[in-house]
Amino acid sequence: MAFSSLYEEKSPFTRDYNAIKATLQNIDDYDKTCLETALHGVNQMVLGEWGNNTACQVVLVTDGSVGIGPMSLKESLTNLIHRSPNNPFPVPFSFPAKLHVVCLAHPNDMCLQRSKPLYQKLIDLSGYDGSISVPEQLNEVGVTSLFHKLAEDIYTSFKGTLKCGNLKSRIMLYPAPVHYTKVTDFDCQTYMVSETIDILGFISVNDIGSPMAVSRHLVLHGVQNIKDPMSMETEIDLTIDEDTNDESKTPSFCVLLHGALKVENMAALVSLGDNWFGFIYSWADTKKKSNLMLTLLVPGSDSVPWLGDLNYLGCTEQFEQCSSFPIRPSEKRSYSQNGVVWIRSAGLQSDIQKILRHARKLPEKTQQFYKELNRLRKAAISLGFLELLLALATIFEQECLSLPGNVHPDCAVQLHHAAEVLKKTQNQDAKFVITPYVANYNNL
Template sequence: MVWVVILDEQLNLLRPHDTISDRSCFVLCKTLAKRVVSGLCSTATDSCVTIVQPNWSDDSPKLTTFSNNVPTLYLAIDQLEEPSPLVQQKLNDLVLWTLTEVFRYWGPSATIQILLFTDGGASPFLHPAADDSVTSQLPRLPKVDQSNASLTVITLSNDQVSPDILRTYRQFLPRSSILSWKKYQSTNGGAPLTEDDLGPFSDYCVRTCLVSHGFDRNCEVSLRCGHLNSSVQLAPVLRIADNESSEPPTSLRLEIFGFLHTSDLSNPPVVSRHHVSNVSDDNRTPFLQLLMSALQETKTVAMCSIYAGETNSSAAGTCTKSTHADGRNDAANLLRHGFVHQVDPKVSILMLSVFPKDCIGLPWLGQFQHLAPVEDFAGVQLYDDREGSSPFPVLVPDRLSYGTLSDSNVGQNRAASAGGEPFRYVSWVSPTSLLSEVNKVLRLGRRLPEKSAIFFKELARLRSAALAYGCPELLVHVAHLTESAHATENPVGQAQSDAVRVHLDTMNRMLSEAAAQLDD
């Protein structure tokens, strides 16, 4: 769960509060936000909080670091600027920008709750009815994936909020709610708001927010690697189901099936990231520390599969031999693939990054089921176990730095390669491979037309790699550098110049077709 705190920036928050006249509504909103943030961090320890700093004067909003450290969050709230009469506030734009940035960082499957603090008590002349024609004329938030986002408005008076907050509130329905002091007051004696009441009111807001997101329902997570296992917790909580209509599982199992060098994994697509930690200080096991040390020493990541439910092994955590390569290891309960890695080499924090739902392989690695121990591929040509290669082999048909991706069908099974051309895929074995291949193509391009045959062969391989990486701009730069090399050379004979021009036109046509194929 990611909690996002936003303070209303309207000018009426600068007025003194009705019952606490020595404090402005803006200052009281800050105080209430601090108490709510403190309650969330102490209760939902596996979640994190960020504070939105609008910076309306510079038109450059910022998010503070995602954290559950209360003093750090207090300092960020204290640094929020007061509303300015010279700057127009755009709440809709701010909320949209906030969702975009949080989803970009945590992935589209992250669960986000926006907490908007305001004074409430809007004038009835500025409070449009539900069927007000003005509401339909105002722009709505652009369509984004808000299925995992919700909005909670916390007010210091009643449910009547300003028109712009009301519009934003309606756009999040039915995942929006208003928590007002008046509603809390009606169930607690009806006394006017005092500064001492901010504590109980903040506790009420914290309880409501936690219950609405099912924090009373825990999801057990077991991390396993061979015969080693440990109960862990994920922050934010990993909430995925095996199909669209089913409920999220009550228990998950992360099964590590191998390790890859960080350079081999490159930059894969990730939909969500989760902090991996022990369940509690009383239940600390040496397994996570052992895993962290192994990843630090070898500069690797742990490839894993995510399953629903527990294994049929004993309670001691003993696991049978992995059958991951054959795809028979609880295939019916398989939810996702992902990898466990370090957040930063200098920080001892483990992170789980989850691949998209239908991701069963990566173009430059191949299928995940092909990443397996040596004995599963006896007799098959494998990469040499040299420095810089993966600590367990990647199944490939030859020793090229990469191969062609057959029909871009990463998901096909190994049996399909028995008849006809073998299954091949791009597989970079070191981070310098791409740069060396680009330099090779540029060297050959300067020696056209006599090196035209090998030039186009290497260019076709580089084009396959660029398609796999999804970077057509690389091909554009290669074409530009090749043409500029011939433009700066001394004039040659007319016949040779025409031949070079023909080869350059052929090169441009090949690369433009590759870029168009990627766009499709």
């Protein structure tokens, strides 16, 4: 992305390094330096491609200048507290990101010395550890050495071992997973991905669905003595003839797993550490190319609610009776019940009419009558709509007077009882439950 008073997306996210190199040859000079515009563009570009849950590395390449005038970085940081919600400052980013500033200027440049504190404040605003890099010598060798060091520091791959029983394979993860800190009401734990990732079992991709993920990573077969990991082919081309590829002659559990998961449409449940799980699966961005991906779940054995406790998963043969997914929770969720919606008067009238319909069919509908009555009463108290209780009591009293002579006597008794309870102020507690009145003739 190139930036000035406006920003321009020169190349989308791609693994075609040659295309990126070709684009860099056609970078032009523009009118002025406006870093805020560039950061707004980064926000929109990453959110549009990856969403707000994927960690990214943002590298800002400048000449050491922060701009001049009202669009300068100094002016933006000075007026930070006066920003309106309609025009927020783009940092911190809307996604987890580390900001690295590369200043292509002489180390002793006076403009750079004045700009460094502003760049550092920008990094601090991002909320993550970043860096400011300056070449030791302002020439091709110094700049090349600077970017090589930056790539080694922030783009180093994760190297580990993938195990499944007696089978194992060296793997690399791109991008490298970072530690995850889980904060609860009374605890704060930091989780690190173990160097040995164990496969616990296999499950259908359809049963997994789309659980909340911490991050996603590309899984590559680990090769010894790799000098330039970034130059590796990061995709598996299914059209390549095995006879023309030397690596295809070397047995690899990673390749075997990839092919099996792709054909069977399955995913592997893996253990990343103590009480931390993830899924390995095949993902294809085109018809001919696919990748082996690793999704890191939120730490904990209940990170996928519809699968239940991940520690209790097992083979179907181990159970006499095995229910299918999703697993219903044992406790009843509050949001699983029908909510009370009174945005319009028709909703309230419908709830009252439903109670009256049950009232006219007493005593057969006694249970339903009090269930709906307590539901409406609890909602009214929660909303502070206490007048509704008195109005409902009046409706019940009028209903008693207008009942036909052929109805069951319990109908009038229960309506009168409900009206009396609704009138009592000591019963205006959301936890209080109105119970049916037991008349003597009910015991005959």
